[in-house]
Amino acid sequence: MLPTDPNCIFCKIVAGQIPCHKIHEDDNVLAFLDVGPLSQGHTLVIPKGHWVTLDQVLSEISAAIGKVLPVIAKAVCDATGTPDFNILQNNGKLAHQAVGHVHFHIIPKTADTGLGIDWPAGKLEPQQASDLLAKIKASL
Numbered sequence: 508m509l510p511t512d513p514n515c516i517f518c519k520i521v522a523g524q525i526p527c528h529k530i531h532e533d534d535n536v537l538a539f540l541d542v543g544p545l546s547q548g549h550t551l552v553i554p555k556g557h558w559v560t561l562d563q564v565l566s567e568i569s570a571a572i573g574k575v576l577p578v579i580a581k582a583v584c585d586a587t588g589t590p591d592f593n594i595l596q597n598n599g600k601l602a603h604q605a606v607g608h609v610h611f612h613i614i615p616k617t618a619d620t621g622l623g624i625d626w627p628a629g630k631l632e633p634q635q636a637s638d639l640l641a642k643i644k645a646s647l
């Protein structure tokens with residue numbers, strides 16, 4: 508039994524209470540067109556279970572998403588004639604997550620449409636990298 512939230516718009520879509528333009532559905536994953544697209548073909552791929560952020564998703568569900576994500580991305584790109592695309596997955600309000608149910612965006616990118624990215628790159632210092640690696644590996 509997958510977790511669900513009766514107040515979640517994506518859970519309502521999974522339950523069929525709200526219609527969607529469905530691209531793919533299997534036991535664990537649903538993919539449908541985003542109704543507020545950044546470009547033609549903008550698609551959402553979601554687990555059918557309700558988890559707020561990616562780090563909460565069960566590994567077998569993550570694997571199911573990972574299996575279909577590139578297949579759906581290729582179909583969207585082929586259908587729209589747009590070989591370039593972004594995969595976007597936001598976790599938390601500061602990271603621009605608007606719906607509290609894990610979702611992956613497939614966003615075809617053209618010269619004029621698609622995802623705009625501000626990328627204020629810093630510099631990774633060797634000592635900082637070493638410290639971070641130790642902390643991250645200890646948390647794995």
Ligand SMILES: [Zn+2]
Nearest residue numbers: 515518557608
């Ligand atoms: Zn949900």
